[in-house]
Amino acid sequence: MEEPRLLPFGDAAWTVEFGARIDPVLHGRVLGLLEAVERVRREEPFAGIVDLMPTFRSLTVCYDPRACDGERLGEALLALARTTGAVRREGRHWHLPVCFEADFAPDLDDVAQARGLSREAVIELLLGTSFQVYMIAFMPGFPYMGGLPEALEMPRLKSPRKAVPARSLAVAGSMCAIYPWESPGGWRLLGRTPVPLFSARDEAPSLLASGDRVNWRAVGSGEFAELEAAAQAGRLARESLLAGGNPS
Numbered sequence: 001m002e003e004p005r006l007l008p009f010g011d012a013a014w015t016v017e018f019g020a021r022i023d024p025v026l027h028g029r030v031l032g033l034l035e036a037v038e039r040v041r042r043e044e045p046f047a048g049i050v051d052l053m054p055t056f057r058s059l060t061v062c063y064d065p066r067a068c069d070g071e072r073l074g075e076a077l078l079a080l081a082r083t084t085g086a087v088r089r090e091g092r093h094w095h096l097p098v099c100f101e102a103d104f105a106p107d108l109d110d111v112a113q114a115r116g117l118s119r120e121a122v123i124e125l126l127l128g129t130s131f132q133v134y135m136i137a138f139m140p141g142f143p144y145m146g147g148l149p150e151a152l153e154m155p156r157l158k159s160p161r162k163a164v165p166a167r168s169l170a171v172a173g174s175m176c177a178i179y180p181w182e183s184p185g186g187w188r189l190l191g192r193t194p195v196p197l198f199s200a201r202d203e204a205p206s207l208l209a210s211g212d213r214v215n216w217r218a219v220g221s222g223e224f225a226e227l228e229a230a231a232q233a234g235r236l237a238r239e240s241l242l243a244g245g246n247p248s
Contacts, residue, residue, distance in 0.1 A: 001029070004081040006074050012065050014074045016081045017058040022146060022174070026057045027134055028086030031211060033059050036084045037077070045072040054210045055135045056144070091133065091211030093243040096193050098126075098169050098216045099224040104192035111154055111171070111188055125149045126169075126190065126216055131176050133212040141180035141198030143208040148176045160186030167193045169216070191216075194228035195241060207238065215243075 007015045016033060019026045034054050041049045048068025053060040059081075063073055100108060100123050112122045131145040138144075148171055156172045161184060164170070168179045170187035179185060180197035197207050208214065219227070230236040 004029075004078060006078040006081075008074075009060055009062075012070070013060055013062040014070075014077055015058050015060045016077055018081070019057050022056045022134070024132070024146070025086055027132075027146075028088055029081075029084070030054050030057065030059050031089045032084040032087040033077075033081050035087060035089070036080050037061065040080075045069055045076050048073065053135075055137065056146075089211035091209060091213065093213045093215070094208065094241055095215050095217050095243055096195055096241060097219040097223070097227055098191040098193050099219050099221055100126075100191045101221050103221070104168075104224070105190050107157075107188040108190045111152065111190065114154065115151055117151065122152065122190070123218065125152055127218060129215075131214045133208050133210055133214065135210050136206050136208065139179075139181060139183060141206045141208070143177055143197070143212075143214075145176040145214060146174065148174050150174075154188050156186040157188065160184055164189065165192060167195065167197065169193060192224070194219075194224050194231055195236070196231055201234075202238070 002019050005017045007017055009015045018029045031054065034052060037046065037052060040046050045068055048063045049061055050064050051062040061077060063070060108122060109119060112119045129147055129149055131147040133143045133145050135144050136142060152171060153174050154171060163182055164179045164185040166179060166182045168189045169191040170177050170179060170185065170189050172187040177187060178193060178197055195207065198205050227236060
């Protein structure tokens with residue numbers, strides 16, 4: 001295994017980096033360190049930790065410099081990283097509805113043509129894949145998900161859109177994501193979900209979290225509209241979107 005590196009991140013955070021690639025094993029080491037830190041964060045020298053941010057290949061640990069010795073904390077984090085192994089965090093398993101009709105998927109036909117596939121084959125590949133949430137970044141609730149079939153890998157658009165519709169399902173390179181909000185973006189849009197990815201009303205505002213799995217469920221525009229209205233009215237329970245839940 002690669003030797004972890006301790007890197008300063010501003011004046012009140014450390015990043016422990018396990019490698020330089022997107023890889024399930026590296027991510028497992030990140031989750032292993034995350035769990036280890038969560039177990040000891042009330043003890044010295046970890047008691048000053050205020051936030052933990054896992055990514056594909058690293059864990060950033062933010063701390064209150066008034067509450068702990070930053071240098072000592074960094075040394076302890078690196079020592080912990082050297083002794084913890086990779087874990088597979090069994091997060092939640094989501095089945096999220098997605099509409100693939102043309103108005104919601106402006107790049108689907110282009111991706112199909114570029115990869116020598118039919119439109120239906122692209123959709124079947126997406127529906128048949130279980131995506132792994134690696135991290136939430138870029139904007140609140142934005143999930144970076146691995147597992148995209150190689151047959152669907154595409155570069156970003158040469159000219160990014162000025163406005164990507166909220167809740168768009170998108171791909172770029174080997175990654176898949178959903179835009180929680182309307183924003184500029186250069187990923188290719190293959191569908192849209194009616195499900196909000198972020199809600200300040202919930203105890204955990206982000207719907208998805210690192211370690212979760214996501215499968216897609218195809219819906220038509222009519223069901224999309226019904227689910228969207230239910231979500232806006234607060235009648236779409238998150239629990240109904242989990243594997244085994246009742247989407248109605």
